[in-house]
Amino acid sequence: MGIFERDTDIYRDRDALREDYQPEELVGRDEELRAYQTALQPVINAEQPNNIFLYGKTGVGKTAATRYLLSHLKEDVKQYEDIDFNLVFLNCDGLISSYQIATRLVNELRDDSNQISTTGYPRSSVYEMLWEELDELGGTVLVVLDEVDHVQDDSILYQLPRARANGNLSSTKIGIIGISNDFSFRDDLSPKVKSSLCEQEIHFPAYDADDLQKILTQRATVAFYDDVLDDAVIPLCAAYGAKDAGDARQSIDLLMKTGDIARDDNSEIVTEEHVERGRRNLERGRIEEGINGLTQHGHLVLYALLTLDLEQETPVRSRDIRPRYSLFAERAGRDPLVPRRMRDHLSELAMLGLISVTERNEGRRGGTYREYDMDMSPELILSALDDVLNDVGVHESVKQHLISDTESEETTALTDFS
Ligand SMILES: Nc1ncnc2c1ncn2[C@@H]1O[C@H](COP(=O)(O)OP(=O)(O)OP(=O)(O)O)[C@@H](O)[C@H]1O
Numbered sequence: 478m479g480i481f482e483r484d485t486d487i488y489r490d491r492d493a494l495r496e497d498y499q500p501e502e503l504v505g506r507d508e509e510l511r512a513y514q515t516a517l518q519p520v521i522n523a524e525q526p527n528n529i530f531l532y533g534k535t536g537v538g539k540t541a542a543t544r545y546l547l548s549h550l551k552e553d554v555k556q557y558e559d560i561d562f563n564l565v566f567l568n569c570d571g572l573i574s575s576y577q578i579a580t581r582l583v584n585e586l587r588d589d590s591n592q593i594s595t596t597g598y599p600r601s602s603v604y605e606m607l608w609e610e611l612d613e614l615g616g617t618v619l620v621v622l623d624e625v626d627h628v629q630d631d632s633i634l635y636q637l638p639r640a641r642a643n644g645n646l647s648s649t650k651i652g653i654i655g656i657s658n659d660f661s662f663r664d665d666l667s668p669k670v671k672s673s674l675c676e677q678e679i680h681f682p683a684y685d686a687d688d689l690q691k692i693l694t695q696r697a698t699v700a701f702y703d704d705v706l707d708d709a710v711i712p713l714c715a716a717y718g719a720k721d722a723g724d725a726r727q728s729i730d731l732l733m734k735t736g737d738i739a740r741d742d743n744s745e746i747v748t749e750e751h752v753e754r755g756r757r758n759l760e761r762g763r764i765e766e767g768i769n770g771l772t773q774h775g776h777l778v779l780y781a782l783l784t785l786d787l788e789q790e791t792p793v794r795s796r797d798i799r800p801r802y803s804l805f806a807e808r809a810g811r812d813p814l815v816p817r818r819m820r821d822h823l824s825e826l827a828m829l830g831l832i833s834v835t836e837r838n839e840g841r842r843g844g845t846y847r848e849y850d851m852d853m854s855p856e857l858i859l860s861a862l863d864d865v866l867n868d869v870g871v872h873e874s875v876k877q878h879l880i881s882d883t884e885s886e887e888t889t890a891l892t893d894f895s
Contacts, residue, residue, distance in 0.1 A: 486702070487740050487747065493699035494733040496726065503545050504695055505688035506538055509681055513546055516677040519652075520550060520617055523560050526652025528638045528674055533681030535658045536724030540623055542681070543654060547619070561616025568623045575633035579603045582620065586610035604636060608645040615648045625655040626662035631670045638673040683723025689715035692725050693732055701736065707748045710735065717756055727759075734759055761857050767829040768861040771822075774814055776865040777805045778822040780872075782832060782849055783858055787874035792835060792848035795820050804894065809868040823849055831858070870894070 492498060503510060516529045531539045547564060554562040565585050572578050577595065583606045584592045593606065611618055620637060628634065638653050640646045655674055657663065663675065684692070693711045714735065718728030734755035739747040768776065781802040785793050795816065803813040813819070827834040833852045838845050851858075855878040859866070870892025871879070 489702050504691040525650045528653045528676040530655045530675040530678045536726035537681040539656050563618045566621045569627040570624045573629050578633045617650045619652045621654045623656045626657040626659035635670045686715045686719035689718045689728045709749045713752045764857050765861045775822045784872045784874045786851040792850040805869045
């Protein structure tokens with residue numbers, strides 16, 4: 478007998494939980510889909526399309542809604558002979574300049590034998606090639622720029638929506654759909670870009686627990702066999718998703734991790750306990766990834782705040798974190814950073830969701846200040862702070878939280894911080 482055997486007791490189609498799965502219907506997005514459909518209506522009317530800007534946090538269905546509506550649009554235009562419709566979809570992740578976007582678009586529009594190199598041309602020549610390719614298509618062209626916030630200069634975002642108005646296109650009607658999860662990107666656009674690119678804006682809010690339940694139920698029906706999921710599983714995954722960020726991707730990932738753990742257990746049903754383990758497992762991965770990306774000073778600030786938290790000293794102001802941080806920095810053989818730079822590290826930790834920050838008001842004297850607190854379980858944080866513990870030593874407050882393999886070593890050395 479071979480060493481591999483099929484184990485499909487739980488999953489009917491696990492791929493339905495993967496990122497690249499396109500659901501047939503989008504649930505819980507009626508209002509946004511209506512607004513989006515209205516904004517796309519000029520295409521069907523053979524009119525100049527709107528430029529549309531979609532924004533909202535990560536995992537709230539911006540790309541899914543775009544793919545869903547554009548695939549319908551592509552089908553529905555076929556009934557009108559006077560519409561020649563073309564779609565170009567570009568994800569801007571990894572493309573930071575207008576030049577790179579323009580060369581990629583030229584290459585998307587050209588056949589394989591006629592591609593241009595991604596360096597070496599003056600920008601104006603690449604734009605000329607782009608106008609030529611676009612105008613040759615004729616009809617209506619929609620260009621989708623997903624994750625458009627990666628682009629660091631405005632040029633293409635100004636040129637593309639205005640290509641017709643500026644006389645660069647004569648036969649083609651062009652519309653741009655920009656998609657972004659970076660709220661500051663839209664605010665930082667220059668007024669002239671904003672007014673053309675953001676002609677129609679559609680905001681996708683975070684999902685609440687009810688929305689996430691609907692989304693998860695839809696996926697689970699395809700992914701799992703009937704009656705395999707305990708009744709509490711989907712509500713629990715949805716509740717965690719809503720509490721975290723209202724992100725459908727994260728909730729679907731949790732459901733998949735939950736199913737995988739149940740499968741690894743050879744369990745015939747998926748239970749709440751599998752959800753809890755799945756959540757811990759994903760959280761550990763997320764924390765490790767966040768912590769690994771920090772500098773040593775970031776680690777030292779985090780370790781300092783963690784020890785204060787375990788001594789019940791949180792929430793705490795940065796000036797009260799500073800003595801502990803400075804002590805740890807010295808132990809690690811590093812000069813402590815100035816207070817402002819230390820606060821930058823606290824902000825970064827808060828941005829990564831590793832710690833929480835609350836703005837407080839000093840009352841009648843007017844000033845505001847920030848207080849910091851820990852959000853994550855100490856065990857998870859410590860398991861990712863190995864190097865710092867080696868450099869600084871084990872603080873008394875964390876000893877009982879060191880995870881079992883370290884804990885079991887009777888020799889875990891405590892450092893004297895007095
Ligand atoms: N309303 C919905 N119904 C069904 N599935 C959904 C819905 N919203 C999101 N999803 C699913 O959640 C995942 C994330 O959605 P999507 O990629 O559209 O998010 P996004 O807002 O574009 O995020 P990002 O800004 O990170 O690209 C996808 O697998 C998508 O199919």
